[in-house]
Amino acid sequence: MPELPEVETVRRTLAHLVIGETITMVDVFFAKIIKKPNDVDQFKQALVGQTIRALKRKGKFLMIELDDYDLISHLRMEGKYTVEEARMPVDKHTHIIFGFKSGKTLRYHDVRKFGTMHLFGKGEAADALPLRQVGYDLYLDQIDEDWVFEKITASTRAIKNILLDQTIVAGLGNIYVDETLFKSKIHPLTKGLTLSKVEVLRILDMAKLTIDEAVKQGGTSIRSYVDAKGDMGMFQQTLHAYGQTGEPCSVCEHPIEKMKLSGRGTHFCPVCQKEKNDSVRS
DNA sequence: CTTATCGCCTGAAGGC
């Protein structure tokens, strides 16, 4: 499920394939993916004649920069891009096709149809939703640690939920949150306001370490993820918590346990990640 | 203001 490392890998692999391509046609087979503009015909007409100039990323959003527009794409659970010749058959989960002057096509596939696209005029995206509320990017940004500490300790929510909230630090999803908290030796249910400065800094360090390593490995291929060239990531071989239920903890050998936290599968070592008393700030 | 829950989607897997 694309989180920051997967989106970054898609950005890198896709950039080689589409930068410099000029759009001559757009097909939209499932209109609900297009969140802006409201009218799909406007979306198509705006894009015709535009050349792809750059691919950027903020948090889990992929930004396709064109001459006069920025297309903001979120892959959510299962979104994928491929580049294929126009004559290639269209599979049932292809929802949007951008046809290029070169005869190639950029295709957006999404089995669950959760993905979104927002089209903005040049430079308008950063100050509008959905990008406006994206917090510090864990891979690119210099993080204001004091501000993050204040935000986290102002909340009674479980630290796992706080880290999944993209408005504070951006890029973590369910896999990398579990990995980050495992390496930080913090229980996922720990309330934000019980965390010390040292613990918050440790969480930030482990989050950045996990994200950096996963980017180096080309992301994590659990379920369906592949990059724009169809290649799988390798980070699943490095997972310590996510999907490791019943396997011995890599530190203490106690079996990794799985629980439900706000509807999400949550993996942790009950020995290394002790639950602490809410009233104590250690 | 904050936090919790629901709904969107489809396919795989498991129970009976």
Next chain:
DNA sequence: TGCCTTCAGGCGATAA
């Protein structure tokens, strides 16, 4: 075989 339930989970909308 086949039907039903559960799970996968990011995040916007809505409720509390």
